[in-house]
Amino acid sequence: MKALQAYRFALDPSPHQERMLASHSGARRFAFNWGLALVKERLEARERGEDVEVPWTLAALRREWNRQKEQVAPWWRENSKEAYSAGLNGLARGLKAFFDSRSGKRKGRRVGFPKFRKKGRGRESVRFTTGAIRVDDKSHVVLPRIGRVRTHEMTTALLERVQSDRARILSATVSREGGRWFVSFTCEVERDAGRPKRPRDVVGVDAGLKHLAVLSTGRRCRTRNPCARHCERSRG
Structure with a gap:
């Protein structure tokens, strides 16, 4: 299995490797912030009536990055391309979560629009x-x-x-x-598929008041039923 x-x-x-690790982390943050700035710039252009494409998806963000990376980050070869791809991927997922939350496709609390990331804040x-x-x-x-x-x-x-x-x-x-x-x-x-110790044994399970479950063998679940005290109050 x-x-x-x-x-x-x-x-x-x-020390050299630590600087390289920090550089890769910074490259990821740079790509995220660059992509977010581009999205906001295109949205503002649309509001002015301009016919421009907004790169919402990872594929669109990557296309824009490949077109502009030599101008916006001439030093990009110092790091693995995976660092920039990770930053753009994080942005694409953040944008999708925002729109899914706003449209009701995403359950739970509402997700806000992605924000620029600052050095030293959040997980690097x-x-x-x-x-x-x-x-x-x-x-x-x-x-x-x-x-x-x-x-x-x-x-x-x-x-x-x-x-x-x-x-x-x-x-x-x-x-x-x-x-x-x-x-x-x-x-x-x-992994090896799990096997029961006694596959032919049968046991009955009953939901109790004081305990979550009581087995037909007499064994009780050690976890106390969280509703037990409410039941006791109602009987009192």
């Missing part, structure tokens, strides 16, 4: 889906453009699964929390 599972490790990057991260992404050994991982990075903890849990073909890495998300860098690998893992 295949399932998705995440493996998270604290990183111990060199970048997601890699292509390039060199792997667990190299028990204490190192490899990331696109960053290279081989040492980890604070052993990666054995994931390494053994990958080496035995019981896990396949799909993506890696690097984030900074509390001044430290972490990497989270999203993997497709092979």
